[in-house]
Amino acid sequence: MSAVASRTLMSLADVHVYLGGSHVLQGVTFDVPEGGVTALLGRNGVGKTTTLRAILGLVEVRGSVKLGDDELAGMPTHRIVKRRVGYVPEDRDVFTGLSVAENLRLAERDAEPRYDLVYELFPELEARADQRAGTLSGGQLQMVAIARALLNDNRVLLVDEPTKGLAPALVADVAHALERLAELTTVLLVEQNLGVVRRLAKDAVVLDQGRVVHAGDAKELLDRPELVKKLLSVGVA
């Protein structure tokens, strides 16, 4: 865990998930400290997305997922989200049949959604408010997906590969947006782009085959290329 002690906001304990006969998560245990960004890393298919979905109750969970004092495991998804958990899914899952404004309106949860913040970071969304989301580009869709999470005051934000498939310029924009988000709330970030991880993350948790194989300070991990190669099978950016 992080060298600097900080309060634990969320903790997973011995989480198991079975999907279609596969034992995808085989006892995942880690803590997410409050404030800042915790990166969830690992090769493709190790269970990172499944971990986020498990926290949200989108899959059947065995084990414990605690947010503060609340036990989330077994709770229906909408109630988990009402406990102020935000989600930016891997495939964005923006409603293509709805307009941009409608997508945002649907995402409103609090009494005073933060439209000023959203439009400050993403002025394009204000301009395209009535445009059908199905006609947006990949980068714009990502903006909507992040904006939805930005609207509400969340205790924790689960973000799944926000830079996937984006051009480098857009990656920088997204990273900047995430930085702003990290100032406001705790973020659990699944990300393959190690440059982004280095820029944003304080702590890192590495998964392999459904289990946690490393947890600690993010920069320390990224400064050790052999370890990175071993755990993630990639060269450091």
Added chain:
Amino acid sequence: MTRRRLVADWIWPLAVFGALALVPALHISIPKLFDQPVSSPGTLALLSSCLVFGALALTYDVQFGYTGLLSFGHALYVAIGVYLANIAITDWHWSFWQGVLFTMAAALVVANVLGFVSLRVSGIAFAMVTLAFAQAGAVLALKDPHHWTHGEEGLGADYTKLPQAFVGIVNTKNLYWLTLAFLAFVFFVVRWTVESSPGRVWQAIRENEQRVEVLGMRSRTYKLQAFVLSSTLAAAGGIVYMLLYNGSTLAVTQPNFTLTLLLMVVIGGAGSRWGAVLGGILYTYLNDRLIAIGSSSTVEGLPHVLRTPLEQPLFLLGVTFILIVVFLPGGLAGLVSRGRPTGLRRLEEAIRPGGSEGGAPEPQETA
């Protein structure tokens, strides 16, 4: 073969069928169950009906319970059996065996063609396409452009052409043995095919079609096999049905007929051979008895509110069906082998919108 398998696979079924074969010799009365003595033509006719439907339910189980194909058009193939043989004999004046051969050949061809077309889609779309084809057949039978089916009047069979062993009340017990033999035939054929290696693939498809594809097998080919087998056996059942009822009526062309088979299989237990057969037998028996009970003096005495539903067997059966679906999803067979039959899992995935990813949000459900 181990001793236990020998008993389970052969001794039990043969014992049961053997016992059933002795029924026409039972000159006893069971007043609660049957109006007339067991060996009387009336009761034997009812029992024959039960057996035929047991067999038909089993044919439906092959595609629904084992392979996970929900078809709403199974009645089409039964209708092919019921009508074509009759038409060949009565309208075209062919011999009985020519009629039978023609019908089976036609069923084989139609099942292959329509099956091939229908299986291009799956899930709800498949169910709808099968319904549509069956409806087309029903309309054809009703409109009767060539005056073969005689539409709503129905077509009585030319009894001079039928094997004399099956004609006439005197020979009711022969018909009984015919239906029993047919049921036994279907039972053993289904068991043999389902436990063969293609049959195992069918069941795997029911569980997880994607996995089957990943293993390099074209699931569509296997689904077609199951579909064709199920449909041709159903057509054969149709011929037996026609013999039993001495003719053909439009009732077998209606969507209700397929739904009835669906009810039988679910009540008995989808994916279970004995279950499906039991479902067919029980349903047919209850359908008949409930009408009798409905007009019995006990019920006549009941207040109107209670009496009316009881006089409608389909109401009671529908409610029973609902109760079983909600509380006993494995059907009666599930009483024996606990828990939800996994065969239904696959169907769920086929029918749920968005496939296996966009699953329902309740945490109990796996994506």
Added chain:
Amino acid sequence: MSTFLLLTITGLGLGAMYFLIASGLSLIYGLMGVLNFAHGAFITVGSYGTWWASVHIFDGIDSALWRFLASAAFGLVMGAVVAALVELVLIRPLYSRHIEQVLVTVGLQLAFIALITGIFGPDPKAFEVPPWLHETTDVGGASIPNDRWIEILVAAAVLVLLQLFLRRTRYGLIIRAGVENRAMVQALGIDVRKAFTLVFAIGGIAAAIAGVLSGVYFNVVGPEQGTSLLIFAFIVVVIGGLGSIGGSAVAAVVVALVQQYTNYYGSAGIGDMVVVLLLGIVLLARPRGFAGAVVGGRA
């Protein structure tokens, strides 16, 4: 030409009924993944409820028009109530068991029709409507029965109301999003299940309206009417795209007109077969139907 006009208007009248039934089915399937065979029961509740009310409740009213409207209102309310009850009592408890949900609706349909037959008898009942509905209006040389206009108007009104509801209200927003991706709606903190009962109730009302109109169109109400309309409505839903109201409207018109034209210009009964073949063709070409609504999940 006048025959053609008559056929067209009649077809549109029939299409109106198909649309009313199909719209509910489409929403229910699109949002909930339930193939609702019990919809036939809702149609029957509408038709028999109206008939019963006109004979037993409102028979004292002098004006045929008000008698009819009051009875129809009764039928509609019954449709909504029955539909909502069905959802709450039978569908919701089976929430994660989709196949059982479908089976339950099948059982419900069979049981309900049997019940109606038991209570009211299998023979169709004469359906009383204001007399001017039976009169005809002369349009372009064709004598068009007046009820056709009413059916078309009612269906058009329902279409507009539905679209307004879907586009202007929050629940409409939730439903539209839920049809596309139910899991994500939940992930936004919205309990989609509340929308389920609403969608069932809407479907129930629309089906009940179709039931009333079918009584007007056929002049009688019978226990099997709902089922025969239902089959065509299913075809319309699949062709139009599951979950799409607009698609249902277009498909309803196409199916009904094709039926009318081929039945007349071809031979009687061929129309039904052609529609069925049309379904087959559409499904094979585009398995998701024309509007291609992505049903409940990702593309």
